[in-house]
Amino acid sequence: MSIPTPTSGRGATRRRALIGRTVFTAPGLIYITIFMAIPILLVLVYSFFQRGRFGGIVWEFTFDNYIRAFEPVYLQVFSNSLVIAGTTTLLALLIGYPTAYAIAKLPTRWRTVALVLVVLPFWTNFLIRTYAWIILLNSEGPINSSLVDSGIISAPIGFLYTPGAVIVGLVYAYLPLVILPVYASIERLDRQLIEAAGNLGASRARAFFDVTLPLTLPGVMIGAIFVFVPSLGNFVIPELLGGGKTVMVGNLIRDQFLEARDWPFGAVLALFVITLLVLLFALQAAISRRINGTGKRVNSRA
Amino acid sequence: MHKIGWLRVPLVATYAFLYIPIAVLVVMSFNASKNPFTWTGFSTKWYSALFDNELIRQGFINTMIVAVGATIFATILGTLLAIGVARYFRSAVVEAYSLAPAIIPDLVLAIGLLAFFALVGVTLSLFSVLLAHVVFGMAFVSAVVIARIGQTDSSLEEASRDLGASATTTFFRITLPSLAPGIIAGALLVFTLSLDEFVVAYFTNGPATPTLPIVIYSMVRFGVTPEINALAALLLLVSFTIVISAQRITRLTDAV
Numbered sequence: 001m002s003i004p005t006p007t008s009g010r011g012a013t014r015r016r017a018l019i020g021r022t023v024f025t026a027p028g029l030i031y032i033t034i035f036m037a038i039p040i041l042l043v044l045v046y047s048f049f050q051r052g053r054f055g056g057i058v059w060e061f062t063f064d065n066y067i068r069a070f071e072p073v074y075l076q077v078f079s080n081s082l083v084i085a086g087t088t089t090l091l092a093l094l095i096g097y098p099t100a101y102a103i104a105k106l107p108t109r110w111r112t113v114a115l116v117l118v119v120l121p122f123w124t125n126f127l128i129r130t131y132a133w134i135i136l137l138n139s140e141g142p143i144n145s146s147l148v149d150s151g152i153i154s155a156p157i158g159f160l161y162t163p164g165a166v167i168v169g170l171v172y173a174y175l176p177l178v179i180l181p182v183y184a185s186i187e188r189l190d191r192q193l194i195e196a197a198g199n200l201g202a203s204r205a206r207a208f209f210d211v212t213l214p215l216t217l218p219g220v221m222i223g224a225i226f227v228f229v230p231s232l233g234n235f236v237i238p239e240l241l242g243g244g245k246t247v248m249v250g251n252l253i254r255d256q257f258l259e260a261r262d263w264p265f266g267a268v269l270a271l272f273v274i275t276l277l278v279l280l281f282a283l284q285a286a287i288s289r290r291i292n293g294t295g296k297r298v299n300s301r302a
Numbered sequence: 303m304h305k306i307g308w309l310r311v312p313l314v315a316t317y318a319f320l321y322i323p324i325a326v327l328v329v330m331s332f333n334a335s336k337n338p339f340t341w342t343g344f345s346t347k348w349y350s351a352l353f354d355n356e357l358i359r360q361g362f363i364n365t366m367i368v369a370v371g372a373t374i375f376a377t378i379l380g381t382l383l384a385i386g387v388a389r390y391f392r393s394a395v396v397e398a399y400s401l402a403p404a405i406i407p408d409l410v411l412a413i414g415l416l417a418f419f420a421l422v423g424v425t426l427s428l429f430s431v432l433l434a435h436v437v438f439g440m441a442f443v444s445a446v447v448i449a450r451i452g453q454t455d456s457s458l459e460e461a462s463r464d465l466g467a468s469a470t471t472t473f474f475r476i477t478l479p480s481l482a483p484g485i486i487a488g489a490l491l492v493f494t495l496s497l498d499e500f501v502v503a504y505f506t507n508g509p510a511t512p513t514l515p516i517v518i519y520s521m522v523r524f525g526v527t528p529e530i531n532a533l534a535a536l537l538l539l540v541s542f543t544i545v546i547s548a549q550r551i552t553r554l555t556d557a558v
Contacts, residue, residue, distance in 0.1 A: 123545045
């Protein structure tokens with residue numbers, strides 16, 4: 001090993017670090033800036049200007065687009081979307097948490113298989129997964145025909161084209177995104193804490209609600225964000241499974257950009273989704289910081 | 303600590319929920335009847351009908367052009383970025399920024415890019431879809447490669463430098479081979495993502511060159527046909543194969 005003189009060594013190291021930063025990070029960071037950061041800033045800028053007649057914008061400053069978002073028609077869509085996305089998130093957590101918990105309890109060699117089986121559907125074509133539910137929920141589909149054949153119902157039920165169908169489709173689409181972060185947080189959990197709770201006389205239910213659940217809350221929050229935000233912005237499932245009767249923020253945004261050609265108003269609606277995303281992540285970070293803080297204190301005392 | 307007990311119930315229920323819809327689609331694709339809901343016998347005719355469908359064939363070619371192009375660029379940029387972030391530019395902000403395109407809602411990215419392409423005068427075509435797919439594909443590659451770097455030992459690279467190899471030689475002979483499983487897995491994931499991606503392609507594509515998901519969307523909007531079932535089954539097979547291979551590649555080398 002050659003021993004460089006202190007000054008040239010430090011200079012060389014610093015130069016190498018600079019070259020490393022530039023050669024490796026610059027192309028990617030510039031690409032993300034051009035094709036993600038600037039486009040999203042553009043959405044922000046567009047929201048303050050007037051619409052062009054055939055799409056695009058006219059550079060005249062205005063707050064009208066924001067004021068318009070408070071019209072009752074749109075407030076109705078917002079609250080409707082929040083209810084549907086909220087129900088979806090709740091259902092996904094109710095299904096996803098016990099599943100993640102069960103996977104974490106599997107023998108190690110089965111865990112990977114179980115996790116791959118959870119994510120596999122997520123990597124397949126999203127339209128096709130939605131399409132599968134058109135078949136399943138159809139009045140002639142397998143669910144209805146087996147219910148009729150077994151005599152449980154006398155006539156097919158119109159599952160399709162209802163808000164319920166939209167919720168089922170959204171839960172199906174995003175369930176893997178809940179299971180993964182929740183699993184990660186359960187897996188990371190310090191098992192000694194739960195044992196300690198048991199030793200101190202807490203019932204298993206009490207240990208779960210007082211120790212396990214609060215400590216896995218950051219993972220639950222991440223899972224909830226990963227379902228809630230894309231559900232709000234989804235326009236395909238409300239259209240295909242809701243039959244256009246269930247209008248979500250996503251449908252409005254799509255229509256403003258591709259049909260009504262009112263880009264500035266569409267930009268305001270998109271900002272609504274982005275703002276929610278940022279607020280929820282900030283909330284998650286705050287909760288996570290608090291819980292990790294207390295976790296550390298408990299550990300150091302043990 | 304491996305008592306599962308009643309937890310078997312949610313486990314089985316979740317897998318049934320995830321896989322029954324997919325199984326129904328695949329079974330129905332072999333149905334001889336034109337009515338997609340009544341089973342009349344086994345047939346592979348919808349698969350041959352698929353290959354005669356000009357719209358689907360053209361959509362498939364367009365999709366492949368975008369997916370192959372996006373995979374190449376996203377893999378190169380994403381790998382470089384991952385090495386940079388993990389080795390030279392350790393900063394939580396830079397790392398979050400590199401992964402942001404994978405987290406941002408697709409619709410938001412889609413309208414932003416539409417507005418951006420319109421402003422700078424890029425004509426919407428397969429090329430604009432490719433540019434768009436590279437941005438989130440790169441984030442996925444970065445995530446996988448950063449994870450791989452976390453598992454590898456940097457002492458080999460130091461040894462190579464100490465033994466007098468140049469930075470370039472070290473990079474190509476030591477760094478890249480040790481990261482290869484992560485890079486290949488990342489590339490495979492970007493390829494599937496791009497192959498199946500609808501929302502961004504829908505906003506950033508020109509009308510003359512629909513990709514396969516756009517073709518599927520317009521078909522599904524007009525109702526259920528046995529042809530879509532066959533196409534769905536094929537696409538599921540492709541995605542499953544690719545994702546499982548990606549998983550195996552990263553795991554096989556972990557064992558070594």
